[in-house]
Amino acid sequence: MNDLAFELSGVSKKYRYFTLEDIHLKLPRGQIMGLIGANGAGKSTTIRVLMGLVHQDSGEVRVLGHRMPAEQVAAKWDIGFASEDMRLYDSMTLDWHMRFMRSIYPNWDASYAQLLLQRFGLRAEQKMKGFSHGQRVKAALLLVLARKPQLLVLDEPTTGLDPVARHEVLRELTGVMAEEGRSILFSSHNTQDVEQISDQITFIDRGRIIDSMDKETYLDRWRRLRLEVPLGIELPPLPGIVGVQRRGRLAVATSNAFVPDLAHAYEHTGVRVQSIESMTLEEIFVANVEHNREEVEA
Amino acid sequence: MTSSVIGHLILKDWRLNRLLISLSIGVGLIALVIAQYAGGAARLLGSVWFFVSLCILGSMLPASAILNERKKQTLAFVMSLPVSSVQYTIAKALSTSAMFLVPWLTLLISALVFIEMRHAIPHGIIPMLLILAMLPLIAFCLISAIALVGESEGWLMAASILCNSSYWFVWYLLARIPSLTANWSGPVAVWNPAALIVLAAEVGSIASIVGVTFFFQSRKRNFI
Numbered sequence: 001m002n003d004l005a006f007e008l009s010g011v012s013k014k015y016r017y018f019t020l021e022d023i024h025l026k027l028p029r030g031q032i033m034g035l036i037g038a039n040g041a042g043k044s045t046t047i048r049v050l051m052g053l054v055h056q057d058s059g060e061v062r063v064l065g066h067r068m069p070a071e072q073v074a075a076k077w078d079i080g081f082a083s084e085d086m087r088l089y090d091s092m093t094l095d096w097h098m099r100f101m102r103s104i105y106p107n108w109d110a111s112y113a114q115l116l117l118q119r120f121g122l123r124a125e126q127k128m129k130g131f132s133h134g135q136r137v138k139a140a141l142l143l144v145l146a147r148k149p150q151l152l153v154l155d156e157p158t159t160g161l162d163p164v165a166r167h168e169v170l171r172e173l174t175g176v177m178a179e180e181g182r183s184i185l186f187s188s189h190n191t192q193d194v195e196q197i198s199d200q201i202t203f204i205d206r207g208r209i210i211d212s213m214d215k216e217t218y219l220d221r222w223r224r225l226r227l228e229v230p231l232g233i234e235l236p237p238l239p240g241i242v243g244v245q246r247r248g249r250l251a252v253a254t255s256n257a258f259v260p261d262l263a264h265a266y267e268h269t270g271v272r273v274q275s276i277e278s279m280t281l282e283e284i285f286v287a288n289v290e291h292n293r294e295e296v297e298a
Numbered sequence: 299m300t301s302s303v304i305g306h307l308i309l310k311d312w313r314l315n316r317l318l319i320s321l322s323i324g325v326g327l328i329a330l331v332i333a334q335y336a337g338g339a340a341r342l343l344g345s346v347w348f349f350v351s352l353c354i355l356g357s358m359l360p361a362s363a364i365l366n367e368r369k370k371q372t373l374a375f376v377m378s379l380p381v382s383s384v385q386y387t388i389a390k391a392l393s394t395s396a397m398f399l400v401p402w403l404t405l406l407i408s409a410l411v412f413i414e415m416r417h418a419i420p421h422g423i424i425p426m427l428l429i430l431a432m433l434p435l436i437a438f439c440l441i442s443a444i445a446l447v448g449e450s451e452g453w454l455m456a457a458s459i460l461c462n463s464s465y466w467f468v469w470y471l472l473a474r475i476p477s478l479t480a481n482w483s484g485p486v487a488v489w490n491p492a493a494l495i496v497l498a499a500e501v502g503s504i505a506s507i508v509g510v511t512f513f514f515q516s517r518k519r520n521f522i
Contacts, residue, residue: 051377051378052382053374053377053520054519054520055519055520069382072382073380073381073382073385074380076378076379076380076381077380079378080378081374081378082378083374085371085374086371086372086374086375086378087370087371087372087374087375088372088375089314089370089372090370091314092313092314096313100306100310103306104302104303104306104379104380140375144378
Protein backbone atom coordinates (compact mmCIF):
# COMPACT_ATOMS: atom_id res chain seq x y z
CA MET A 1 0.00 0.00 0.00
CA ASN A 2 1.25 3.46 -0.96
CA ASP A 3 2.12 5.39 2.20
CA LEU A 4 1.32 8.77 0.67
CA ALA A 5 -2.17 10.25 0.69
CA PHE A 6 -1.19 12.33 -2.32
CA GLU A 7 1.84 13.53 -4.24
CA LEU A 8 2.14 16.33 -6.79
CA SER A 9 5.42 16.44 -8.73
CA GLY A 10 6.30 19.33 -11.01
CA VAL A 11 2.66 20.22 -11.61
CA SER A 12 1.96 23.25 -13.76
CA LYS A 13 -1.26 24.71 -15.08
CA LYS A 14 -1.42 27.83 -17.19
CA TYR A 15 -4.44 30.12 -17.51
CA ARG A 16 -4.61 33.44 -19.27
CA TYR A 17 -4.00 35.52 -16.16
CA PHE A 18 -2.71 32.95 -13.71
CA THR A 19 -0.17 30.16 -13.69
CA LEU A 20 0.27 27.37 -11.20
CA GLU A 21 3.98 26.72 -11.39
CA ASP A 22 6.03 23.64 -10.69
CA ILE A 23 4.09 22.43 -7.65
CA HIS A 24 5.78 19.74 -5.56
CA LEU A 25 3.72 18.61 -2.62
CA LYS A 26 3.17 15.41 -0.73
CA LEU A 27 1.28 14.28 2.34
CA PRO A 28 1.95 11.03 4.19
CA ARG A 29 -1.14 9.04 5.15
CA GLY A 30 -2.53 9.83 8.57
CA GLN A 31 -1.58 13.51 8.54
CA ILE A 32 -3.34 16.85 8.14
CA MET A 33 -1.92 19.44 5.78
CA GLY A 34 -3.03 23.05 5.89
CA LEU A 35 -2.70 24.95 2.63
CA ILE A 36 -2.45 28.66 3.35
CA GLY A 37 -2.55 31.37 0.73
CA ALA A 38 -4.09 34.74 0.03
CA ASN A 39 -7.13 34.99 -2.24
CA GLY A 40 -6.11 34.03 -5.77
CA ALA A 41 -2.87 32.39 -4.61
CA GLY A 42 -3.71 29.06 -6.27
CA LYS A 43 -5.18 27.02 -3.41
CA SER A 44 -8.38 26.10 -5.23
CA THR A 45 -6.58 25.39 -8.50
CA THR A 46 -4.16 23.07 -6.68
CA ILE A 47 -7.08 21.28 -5.06
CA ARG A 48 -8.97 21.00 -8.35
CA VAL A 49 -5.90 19.50 -10.02
CA LEU A 50 -5.62 17.09 -7.11
CA MET A 51 -9.27 16.08 -7.54
CA GLY A 52 -8.89 15.61 -11.31
CA LEU A 53 -11.42 18.39 -11.97
CA VAL A 54 -8.76 20.44 -13.74
CA HIS A 55 -6.12 18.67 -15.85
CA GLN A 56 -2.55 19.77 -15.29
CA ASP A 57 -0.50 20.90 -18.31
CA SER A 58 2.56 19.09 -17.00
CA GLY A 59 3.69 17.12 -13.98
CA GLU A 60 2.33 14.09 -12.21
CA VAL A 61 -0.44 13.81 -9.62
CA ARG A 62 -1.07 10.70 -7.54
CA VAL A 63 -3.86 10.46 -5.00
CA LEU A 64 -4.11 7.39 -2.77
CA GLY A 65 -1.88 5.64 -5.29
CA HIS A 66 -4.04 6.58 -8.30
CA ARG A 67 -2.77 8.66 -11.22
CA MET A 68 -4.85 11.78 -11.73
CA PRO A 69 -6.82 12.71 -13.72
CA ALA A 70 -6.76 9.36 -15.57
CA GLU A 71 -7.77 7.29 -12.53
CA GLN A 72 -9.97 9.88 -10.85
CA VAL A 73 -13.01 7.61 -10.66
CA ALA A 74 -11.15 4.98 -8.65
CA ALA A 75 -9.54 7.65 -6.45
CA LYS A 76 -12.79 9.51 -5.76
CA TRP A 77 -14.35 6.50 -4.05
CA ASP A 78 -11.98 7.23 -1.18
CA ILE A 79 -11.84 11.03 -1.35
CA GLY A 80 -14.29 13.29 0.40
CA PHE A 81 -14.35 16.73 -1.18
CA ALA A 82 -16.09 19.87 0.00
CA SER A 83 -15.47 23.48 -0.87
CA GLU A 84 -16.71 26.80 0.38
CA ASP A 85 -18.47 27.54 -2.93
CA MET A 86 -20.02 24.08 -3.27
CA ARG A 87 -23.80 24.08 -3.02
CA LEU A 88 -26.32 21.31 -2.50
CA TYR A 89 -29.70 21.15 -4.25
CA ASP A 90 -31.86 23.96 -2.85
CA SER A 91 -35.17 22.29 -3.59
CA MET A 92 -34.21 19.07 -1.79
CA THR A 93 -33.98 18.25 1.90
CA LEU A 94 -30.82 17.25 3.70
CA ASP A 95 -32.41 13.84 4.21
CA TRP A 96 -32.74 13.44 0.41
CA HIS A 97 -29.05 14.28 0.04
CA MET A 98 -28.17 11.75 2.75
CA ARG A 99 -30.19 9.04 1.01
CA PHE A 100 -28.58 9.97 -2.30
CA MET A 101 -25.09 9.57 -0.83
CA ARG A 102 -26.04 6.36 0.96
CA SER A 103 -27.24 4.89 -2.34
CA ILE A 104 -23.84 5.54 -3.91
CA TYR A 105 -21.37 4.82 -1.12
CA PRO A 106 -21.44 1.38 0.50
CA ASN A 107 -19.31 2.76 3.37
CA TRP A 108 -22.01 5.24 4.38
CA ASP A 109 -22.29 5.19 8.17
CA ALA A 110 -25.92 5.99 8.96
CA SER A 111 -25.43 6.11 12.74
CA TYR A 112 -22.47 8.49 12.39
CA ALA A 113 -24.58 10.65 10.04
CA GLN A 114 -27.31 10.83 12.74
CA LEU A 115 -24.68 11.74 15.32
CA LEU A 116 -23.36 14.51 13.08
CA LEU A 117 -26.89 15.80 12.54
CA GLN A 118 -27.18 16.25 16.30
CA ARG A 119 -23.69 17.66 16.81
CA PHE A 120 -24.12 20.19 14.00
CA GLY A 121 -27.69 21.04 15.02
CA LEU A 122 -29.10 20.30 11.56
CA ARG A 123 -32.61 19.16 10.61
CA ALA A 124 -32.67 16.38 8.04
CA GLU A 125 -36.21 17.20 6.91
CA GLN A 126 -35.36 20.84 6.10
CA LYS A 127 -34.84 21.92 2.50
CA MET A 128 -31.38 23.26 1.67
CA LYS A 129 -32.76 26.64 0.57
CA GLY A 130 -33.70 27.33 4.19
CA PHE A 131 -30.17 26.69 5.47
CA SER A 132 -27.80 29.47 6.51
CA HIS A 133 -24.27 29.55 5.09
CA GLY A 134 -22.89 27.86 8.19
CA GLN A 135 -25.56 25.16 8.08
CA ARG A 136 -24.86 24.53 4.39
CA VAL A 137 -21.15 24.08 5.10
CA LYS A 138 -21.92 21.72 7.97
CA ALA A 139 -24.40 19.78 5.80
CA ALA A 140 -21.77 19.38 3.08
CA LEU A 141 -19.27 18.18 5.67
CA LEU A 142 -21.79 15.73 7.11
CA LEU A 143 -22.29 14.22 3.65
CA VAL A 144 -18.53 13.90 3.23
CA LEU A 145 -17.65 12.64 6.71
CA ALA A 146 -20.36 9.97 6.93
CA ARG A 147 -18.85 8.30 3.87
CA LYS A 148 -15.69 7.62 5.88
CA PRO A 149 -13.25 8.57 3.10
CA GLN A 150 -9.52 7.88 3.37
CA LEU A 151 -8.66 11.42 2.25
CA LEU A 152 -10.61 14.57 3.01
CA VAL A 153 -9.99 17.48 0.65
CA LEU A 154 -11.56 20.65 1.98
CA ASP A 155 -11.28 23.93 0.13
CA GLU A 156 -11.79 26.78 2.60
CA PRO A 157 -14.38 24.92 4.69
CA THR A 158 -14.34 27.45 7.51
CA THR A 159 -14.63 30.61 5.42
CA GLY A 160 -17.63 32.67 6.45
CA LEU A 161 -18.42 30.56 9.52
CA ASP A 162 -19.08 32.12 12.92
CA PRO A 163 -16.64 31.18 15.71
CA VAL A 164 -18.93 28.52 17.20
CA ALA A 165 -19.54 26.82 13.84
CA ARG A 166 -15.80 27.00 13.07
CA HIS A 167 -15.03 25.34 16.36
CA GLU A 168 -17.59 22.58 15.70
CA VAL A 169 -16.19 21.92 12.24
CA LEU A 170 -12.55 21.88 13.38
CA ARG A 171 -13.40 19.60 16.31
CA GLU A 172 -15.06 17.14 13.96
CA LEU A 173 -12.11 17.21 11.57
CA THR A 174 -9.73 16.49 14.43
CA GLY A 175 -12.02 13.62 15.47
CA VAL A 176 -11.77 12.14 11.98
CA MET A 177 -8.07 11.61 12.51
CA ALA A 178 -8.76 9.25 15.39
CA GLU A 179 -9.23 6.60 12.71
CA GLU A 180 -5.90 5.33 11.53
CA GLY A 181 -4.64 6.13 8.05
CA ARG A 182 -7.07 8.94 7.28
CA SER A 183 -5.65 12.18 5.92
CA ILE A 184 -6.88 15.73 5.39
CA LEU A 185 -5.85 18.50 3.02
CA PHE A 186 -7.47 21.69 4.14
CA SER A 187 -7.05 25.09 2.54
CA SER A 188 -7.72 28.40 4.18
CA HIS A 189 -6.57 31.95 4.43
CA ASN A 190 -7.32 31.81 8.12
CA THR A 191 -4.01 30.83 9.70
CA GLN A 192 -5.59 30.27 13.13
CA ASP A 193 -7.77 27.44 11.82
CA VAL A 194 -4.88 25.82 10.02
CA GLU A 195 -2.54 26.17 13.00
CA GLN A 196 -5.14 24.58 15.25
CA ILE A 197 -5.38 21.25 13.45
CA SER A 198 -2.55 20.82 10.95
CA ASP A 199 0.56 18.65 11.18
CA GLN A 200 2.05 20.09 8.03
CA ILE A 201 1.64 23.57 6.67
CA THR A 202 2.17 24.73 3.11
CA PHE A 203 2.27 28.35 2.01
CA ILE A 204 1.26 29.15 -1.54
CA ASP A 205 1.51 32.52 -3.23
CA ARG A 206 1.00 33.64 -6.83
CA GLY A 207 0.79 30.08 -8.06
CA ARG A 208 3.96 28.83 -6.38
CA ILE A 209 4.60 26.82 -3.23
CA ILE A 210 6.84 29.07 -1.17
CA ASP A 211 7.30 26.87 1.86
CA SER A 212 6.10 23.54 3.17
CA MET A 213 7.07 21.89 6.45
CA ASP A 214 5.65 20.72 9.75
CA LYS A 215 4.07 23.25 12.07
CA GLU A 216 6.62 22.94 14.87
CA THR A 217 9.52 23.56 12.51
CA TYR A 218 7.91 26.82 11.33
CA LEU A 219 7.36 27.97 14.87
CA ASP A 220 10.92 26.96 15.89
CA ARG A 221 12.69 28.51 12.94
CA TRP A 222 10.94 31.83 12.62
CA ARG A 223 11.85 34.58 15.09
CA ARG A 224 11.61 38.34 15.26
CA LEU A 225 14.67 40.10 16.72
CA ARG A 226 14.26 43.64 18.08
CA LEU A 227 17.55 45.43 17.69
CA GLU A 228 19.10 48.69 18.82
CA VAL A 229 21.61 49.90 16.26
CA PRO A 230 24.10 52.53 17.50
CA LEU A 231 24.80 55.49 15.24
CA GLY A 232 27.43 54.82 12.64
CA ILE A 233 26.88 51.08 12.60
CA GLU A 234 25.31 49.37 9.60
CA LEU A 235 23.28 46.20 10.08
CA PRO A 236 25.30 43.38 8.57
CA PRO A 237 23.53 41.01 6.12
CA LEU A 238 23.39 37.75 8.04
CA PRO A 239 22.33 34.35 6.74
CA GLY A 240 18.83 33.40 7.85
CA ILE A 241 17.60 36.99 7.98
CA VAL A 242 14.78 37.45 5.47
CA GLY A 243 13.64 40.94 6.31
CA VAL A 244 14.75 44.03 8.19
CA GLN A 245 12.68 47.08 9.05
CA ARG A 246 14.65 49.99 10.41
CA ARG A 247 13.39 53.15 12.01
CA GLY A 248 16.16 55.36 13.36
CA ARG A 249 18.19 53.44 15.89
CA LEU A 250 15.62 50.69 16.22
CA ALA A 251 15.32 47.78 13.83
CA VAL A 252 13.31 44.60 13.58
CA ALA A 253 14.94 41.65 11.85
CA THR A 254 12.96 38.58 10.82
CA SER A 255 14.68 35.23 10.63
CA ASN A 256 13.44 32.07 8.95
CA ALA A 257 16.34 29.97 10.26
CA PHE A 258 16.85 31.18 13.76
CA VAL A 259 19.69 29.83 15.88
CA PRO A 260 21.01 31.49 19.05
CA ASP A 261 24.26 32.23 17.20
CA LEU A 262 22.35 34.73 15.08
CA ALA A 263 21.86 37.00 18.09
CA HIS A 264 25.52 36.62 19.01
CA ALA A 265 26.51 37.53 15.46
CA TYR A 266 24.55 40.81 15.74
CA GLU A 267 26.04 41.60 19.14
CA HIS A 268 29.47 40.93 17.74
CA THR A 269 29.01 43.83 15.32
CA GLY A 270 27.98 46.20 18.10
CA VAL A 271 24.21 45.84 17.65
CA ARG A 272 22.27 45.30 20.85
CA VAL A 273 19.59 42.60 20.75
CA GLN A 274 16.68 43.92 22.82
CA SER A 275 14.47 40.88 22.52
CA ILE A 276 13.89 37.70 20.56
CA GLU A 277 10.21 37.01 19.93
CA SER A 278 8.32 34.00 18.67
CA MET A 279 6.02 34.62 15.73
CA THR A 280 2.48 33.52 15.12
CA LEU A 281 1.72 31.46 12.04
CA GLU A 282 0.00 34.49 10.50
CA GLU A 283 3.11 36.62 11.01
CA ILE A 284 5.27 33.83 9.58
CA PHE A 285 2.97 33.54 6.56
CA VAL A 286 3.00 37.28 5.85
CA ALA A 287 6.79 37.54 6.31
CA ASN A 288 7.27 34.49 4.09
CA VAL A 289 5.08 35.91 1.32
CA GLU A 290 6.77 39.31 1.44
CA HIS A 291 10.24 37.74 1.39
CA ASN A 292 9.27 35.49 -1.51
CA ARG A 293 7.79 38.35 -3.53
CA GLU A 294 10.94 40.44 -2.97
CA GLU A 295 13.08 37.55 -4.18
CA VAL A 296 10.95 37.01 -7.27
CA GLU A 297 10.91 40.71 -8.13
CA ALA A 298 14.68 41.14 -7.52
CA MET B 299 -20.01 0.41 -9.73
CA THR B 300 -19.52 3.42 -12.00
CA SER B 301 -22.58 2.50 -14.08
CA SER B 302 -24.57 2.49 -10.86
CA VAL B 303 -23.34 6.03 -10.08
CA ILE B 304 -24.41 7.12 -13.56
CA GLY B 305 -27.81 5.54 -12.84
CA HIS B 306 -28.09 7.47 -9.58
CA LEU B 307 -27.21 10.72 -11.36
CA ILE B 308 -29.93 10.07 -13.94
CA LEU B 309 -32.51 9.36 -11.22
CA LYS B 310 -31.42 12.50 -9.39
CA ASP B 311 -32.07 14.62 -12.50
CA TRP B 312 -35.49 13.04 -12.93
CA ARG B 313 -36.36 13.82 -9.35
CA LEU B 314 -35.21 17.43 -9.67
CA ASN B 315 -37.06 18.11 -12.94
CA ARG B 316 -40.22 16.08 -12.56
CA LEU B 317 -42.43 19.17 -12.14
CA LEU B 318 -41.26 20.62 -15.46
CA ILE B 319 -41.82 17.29 -17.22
CA SER B 320 -45.32 16.85 -15.74
CA LEU B 321 -46.29 20.42 -16.63
CA SER B 322 -45.17 20.07 -20.24
CA ILE B 323 -47.10 16.81 -20.64
CA GLY B 324 -50.18 18.39 -19.05
CA VAL B 325 -50.09 21.54 -21.18
CA GLY B 326 -49.37 19.53 -24.34
CA LEU B 327 -52.28 17.16 -23.70
CA ILE B 328 -54.69 20.03 -23.04
CA ALA B 329 -53.54 21.60 -26.32
CA LEU B 330 -54.11 18.32 -28.14
CA VAL B 331 -57.63 17.97 -26.75
CA ILE B 332 -58.42 21.52 -27.88
CA ALA B 333 -56.96 20.80 -31.32
CA GLN B 334 -59.04 17.65 -31.66
CA TYR B 335 -62.36 18.69 -30.21
CA ALA B 336 -62.59 22.40 -30.98
CA GLY B 337 -63.13 23.86 -34.38
CA GLY B 338 -61.86 26.84 -36.37
CA ALA B 339 -59.46 29.19 -34.63
CA ALA B 340 -59.41 27.14 -31.42
CA ARG B 341 -58.17 24.10 -33.38
CA LEU B 342 -55.35 26.18 -34.82
CA LEU B 343 -54.56 27.57 -31.37
CA GLY B 344 -54.49 24.05 -29.90
CA SER B 345 -52.12 22.85 -32.62
CA VAL B 346 -49.80 25.80 -32.04
CA TRP B 347 -49.87 25.23 -28.25
CA PHE B 348 -49.04 21.60 -28.81
CA PHE B 349 -45.81 22.52 -30.63
CA VAL B 350 -45.08 25.45 -28.36
CA SER B 351 -45.21 23.16 -25.29
CA LEU B 352 -42.52 20.96 -26.90
CA CYS B 353 -40.46 23.99 -27.97
CA ILE B 354 -40.56 25.50 -24.46
CA LEU B 355 -39.58 22.17 -22.89
CA GLY B 356 -36.71 21.92 -25.40
CA SER B 357 -35.39 25.28 -24.19
CA MET B 358 -36.15 25.02 -20.48
CA LEU B 359 -34.91 21.50 -19.83
CA PRO B 360 -31.25 22.16 -20.81
CA ALA B 361 -31.31 25.31 -18.67
CA SER B 362 -32.82 23.52 -15.70
CA ALA B 363 -30.95 20.22 -15.89
CA ILE B 364 -27.57 21.25 -17.29
CA LEU B 365 -26.81 24.92 -16.83
CA ASN B 366 -28.38 25.28 -13.39
CA GLU B 367 -25.92 22.70 -12.06
CA ARG B 368 -23.10 25.09 -12.93
CA LYS B 369 -24.99 28.30 -12.16
CA LYS B 370 -26.21 27.13 -8.75
CA GLN B 371 -22.78 25.69 -7.92
CA THR B 372 -23.97 22.12 -7.43
CA LEU B 373 -21.60 20.84 -10.12
CA ALA B 374 -18.72 20.60 -7.63
CA PHE B 375 -20.90 18.33 -5.47
CA VAL B 376 -21.68 16.06 -8.42
CA MET B 377 -18.09 16.01 -9.62
CA SER B 378 -16.87 15.05 -6.14
CA LEU B 379 -18.67 11.74 -6.71
CA PRO B 380 -16.78 8.88 -8.36
CA VAL B 381 -17.44 9.93 -11.97
CA SER B 382 -15.23 11.37 -14.70
CA SER B 383 -16.21 14.31 -16.87
CA VAL B 384 -17.12 11.97 -19.74
CA GLN B 385 -19.25 9.80 -17.45
CA TYR B 386 -20.94 12.95 -16.15
CA THR B 387 -21.68 13.93 -19.76
CA ILE B 388 -23.10 10.47 -20.48
CA ALA B 389 -25.32 10.70 -17.39
CA LYS B 390 -26.43 14.20 -18.33
CA ALA B 391 -27.06 13.29 -21.96
CA LEU B 392 -29.08 10.21 -20.97
CA SER B 393 -31.11 11.95 -18.26
CA THR B 394 -31.95 15.11 -20.22
CA SER B 395 -32.71 13.10 -23.38
CA ALA B 396 -35.00 10.78 -21.43
CA MET B 397 -36.64 13.74 -19.68
CA PHE B 398 -37.37 15.29 -23.07
CA LEU B 399 -38.24 12.08 -24.90
CA VAL B 400 -40.86 10.97 -22.36
CA PRO B 401 -43.10 14.04 -22.85
CA TRP B 402 -42.19 14.23 -26.53
CA LEU B 403 -43.18 10.62 -27.18
CA THR B 404 -46.23 10.86 -24.91
CA LEU B 405 -47.52 13.89 -26.79
CA LEU B 406 -46.59 12.55 -30.22
CA ILE B 407 -48.21 9.17 -29.59
CA SER B 408 -51.26 10.89 -28.10
CA ALA B 409 -51.54 13.05 -31.21
CA LEU B 410 -51.32 9.98 -33.46
CA VAL B 411 -53.90 8.13 -31.36
CA PHE B 412 -56.24 11.13 -31.55
CA ILE B 413 -55.81 11.34 -35.33
CA GLU B 414 -56.39 7.61 -35.67
CA MET B 415 -59.42 7.47 -33.40
CA ARG B 416 -61.23 10.73 -34.03
CA HIS B 417 -60.75 11.23 -37.79
CA ALA B 418 -61.19 14.95 -37.16
CA ILE B 419 -57.81 15.57 -38.75
CA PRO B 420 -56.88 13.75 -42.01
CA HIS B 421 -54.29 10.96 -41.83
CA GLY B 422 -52.31 12.63 -44.59
CA ILE B 423 -50.96 15.05 -41.99
CA ILE B 424 -49.04 12.28 -40.15
CA PRO B 425 -45.71 12.53 -42.09
CA MET B 426 -45.71 16.31 -41.68
CA LEU B 427 -46.60 15.96 -37.99
CA LEU B 428 -43.56 13.72 -37.48
CA ILE B 429 -41.30 16.04 -39.46
CA LEU B 430 -42.48 19.06 -37.48
CA ALA B 431 -42.30 17.19 -34.15
CA MET B 432 -38.66 16.39 -34.87
CA LEU B 433 -37.82 20.11 -34.91
CA PRO B 434 -38.18 20.68 -31.13
CA LEU B 435 -36.13 17.49 -30.63
CA ILE B 436 -33.32 18.86 -32.80
CA ALA B 437 -33.54 22.22 -31.03
CA PHE B 438 -33.42 20.46 -27.66
CA CYS B 439 -30.30 18.50 -28.70
CA LEU B 440 -28.60 21.66 -29.99
CA ILE B 441 -29.43 23.74 -26.90
CA SER B 442 -28.35 20.89 -24.59
CA ALA B 443 -25.08 20.49 -26.49
CA ILE B 444 -24.35 24.21 -26.23
CA ALA B 445 -25.25 24.19 -22.53
CA LEU B 446 -22.85 21.29 -21.91
CA VAL B 447 -19.98 22.51 -24.06
CA GLY B 448 -20.42 26.30 -23.77
CA GLU B 449 -21.03 26.27 -19.99
CA SER B 450 -22.53 29.75 -20.03
CA GLU B 451 -25.96 31.27 -19.73
CA GLY B 452 -25.17 33.62 -22.61
CA TRP B 453 -24.49 30.78 -25.02
CA LEU B 454 -27.60 28.93 -23.87
CA MET B 455 -29.77 32.03 -24.32
CA ALA B 456 -28.32 32.62 -27.78
CA ALA B 457 -28.98 29.00 -28.78
CA SER B 458 -32.55 29.16 -27.41
CA ILE B 459 -33.30 32.41 -29.24
CA LEU B 460 -31.79 31.06 -32.45
CA CYS B 461 -33.77 27.82 -32.28
CA ASN B 462 -37.07 29.34 -31.18
CA SER B 463 -36.93 32.05 -33.83
CA SER B 464 -36.04 29.51 -36.54
CA TYR B 465 -39.12 27.29 -36.18
CA TRP B 466 -41.36 29.54 -38.23
CA PHE B 467 -38.75 29.89 -40.95
CA VAL B 468 -38.28 26.11 -41.15
CA TRP B 469 -42.04 25.59 -41.18
CA TYR B 470 -42.26 28.08 -44.04
CA LEU B 471 -39.50 26.26 -45.97
CA LEU B 472 -41.12 22.85 -45.42
CA ALA B 473 -44.49 24.18 -46.52
CA ARG B 474 -42.89 25.19 -49.82
CA ILE B 475 -41.91 21.58 -50.68
CA PRO B 476 -44.85 20.49 -52.89
CA SER B 477 -44.34 16.76 -52.42
CA LEU B 478 -44.63 17.22 -48.65
CA THR B 479 -47.74 19.35 -48.72
CA ALA B 480 -49.53 17.63 -51.60
CA ASN B 481 -50.92 14.79 -49.48
CA TRP B 482 -51.41 16.33 -46.04
CA SER B 483 -55.15 16.79 -46.44
CA GLY B 484 -55.54 13.30 -47.92
CA PRO B 485 -57.14 10.35 -46.10
CA VAL B 486 -53.92 8.26 -46.14
CA ALA B 487 -50.39 8.97 -44.82
CA VAL B 488 -48.02 9.03 -47.81
CA TRP B 489 -44.35 8.31 -47.05
CA ASN B 490 -42.85 9.63 -50.26
CA PRO B 491 -39.04 10.16 -50.81
CA ALA B 492 -39.26 13.84 -49.85
CA ALA B 493 -40.76 13.00 -46.44
CA LEU B 494 -38.22 10.24 -45.83
CA ILE B 495 -35.27 12.43 -46.89
CA VAL B 496 -36.34 15.24 -44.56
CA LEU B 497 -36.80 12.78 -41.68
CA ALA B 498 -33.40 11.19 -42.38
CA ALA B 499 -31.77 14.64 -42.46
CA GLU B 500 -33.36 15.42 -39.09
CA VAL B 501 -32.12 12.16 -37.55
CA GLY B 502 -28.67 12.75 -39.08
CA SER B 503 -28.46 16.24 -37.60
CA ILE B 504 -29.30 14.85 -34.13
CA ALA B 505 -26.57 12.19 -34.47
CA SER B 506 -24.05 14.86 -35.55
CA ILE B 507 -24.92 17.12 -32.62
CA VAL B 508 -24.48 14.23 -30.15
CA GLY B 509 -21.15 13.19 -31.73
CA VAL B 510 -19.72 16.70 -31.73
CA THR B 511 -20.82 17.22 -28.10
CA PHE B 512 -18.99 14.10 -26.88
CA PHE B 513 -15.93 15.04 -28.94
CA PHE B 514 -15.67 18.47 -27.29
CA GLN B 515 -16.51 17.19 -23.80
CA SER B 516 -13.82 14.48 -23.95
CA ARG B 517 -11.21 17.12 -24.86
CA LYS B 518 -12.04 19.45 -21.96
CA ARG B 519 -9.18 20.02 -19.57
CA ASN B 520 -10.95 22.21 -17.04
CA PHE B 521 -14.24 20.86 -15.87
CA ILE B 522 -15.04 23.24 -13.04
